[in-house]
Amino acid sequence: MYKALPMVAALAVCAVAAVPTHAATLTTKGTGWQLTTQLGVTSLSPGRQYTITFATSAMKARYTPYLTAAVSQVKAAGLKLAIGGVEAVNPAKCGPVGHIQFTELYRPLGRPGYSQGMPCPYPPKGVGTGGIVAIDSEYWDGTWPMPAYKLRNTLVHEPLHALGLDHPNLDLNKDGKTADYECAANPTGETPVMCSPNGGYRTATGMGRLTGFDVNGLKALLANARAQGIK
Template identity: 35%
Template sequence: MPRIPARTIRALTTLTAALAGALTLTAASLPGPHYSGTGWKAITSHNIYSLSPDPYEIVFASTTARSKLAGYFTAPAAQVTTQVGVRITVTQTLDTTPLGTCPPRHRIIVHYLHQPLGQRGMSQARPCYATANNSAWGGHILMDSEYWTIPNWFSTTPAVNEARRKDATAHELGHILGLDHPNTDLDRDGTVEAGECVKNKAGLRPLLCSPNRSNPPTSEGGKFTADFDIPGLRQMLANFTLRKNYVLRG
């Protein structure tokens, strides 16, 4: 019976050890999915852990919702399309899917309702998720009509009032796409408070800050904050692939 020379055995042993070390290093250095970061957080409470790269569309529950709100979703939809890489199209489509039912895949239905939560000034997103991979599916956005029907709802300054309306609509879109409120206990007093969110050098908070990010510069109204929300959405998009492909863990 032929035998493997001793020198070959030693060489194979050395090679095996080297390969094992390389595999260990590779496993440790592989990127994995992340569900929070500076100024952003995944809405895992709604079972959403990623954002699909496939297109999404915004539709409307009524002609009133379409005429009142379509223009408010154009800018944030374009921002996600160009800066995140997920195409979102604002359509003229009407969809009467009931609130308690998830719409077809990647459809976001916008409603224009008076106090949809039974409280003054409260709007809400109702995100749905894909059961197969926990990516953002779409869902319903319920905007409180009081922002438009009551003069100066947010501010007596028209430009500020309009910027806050834009922020409110884009905020709810952010929830549908998988972002949660990123409030955190910055002052370490044991309580996470309203408005307690990180700020960038310009003093701007994340758009998803709860209940809002206060008064943004009017030029920023309705835009996801470049330092916080956009990196969060990009990571959620990356998570879609990482959650499928990431097997080894360091």
């Protein structure tokens, strides 16, 4: 009889998880971060492996050094994220579940100097399944020179879109417009790396890293999954 008890307890736990008595409360924005609710992404599975892949081996070689520090931070925040290999990328179509696919296009948004990152829209239960990153090829052909910090921060900003972070811009000065660069800032002046059109640290050691705002957004995506009972 004693041996039967743990199973009864386990079944009871399963029943609670499978039949929630009320909908989970999800938090979709906070100071300096905002989730991509307009595309139905509210959560990231703490148990799922997420992998950054590349359309060519040359792109893998090019982007990996720019992504390494940010990937370490994302992992420290609790998301299983790794830099993976090379696979076919169709920018118009989502890849395998959990993949954040990098490719390059000429002006993917039709605007000079702008790159694109987006999550696969409306994933089941709002749990992000990865997405597409299309970096503007102008960054590499000499036609769109940028300071190093801006390039580095942009290359991190776009995959964070694919994970489900949106721009946290707000009308802070109450002039009726949510403007470019109008984002919460920390005491030393940095805006989130997710600020539109770009933000983040400008120092040699800080550029290409997430700010605390961005880390809080990632943690919210994971916390939402846990609140939904998703592992």
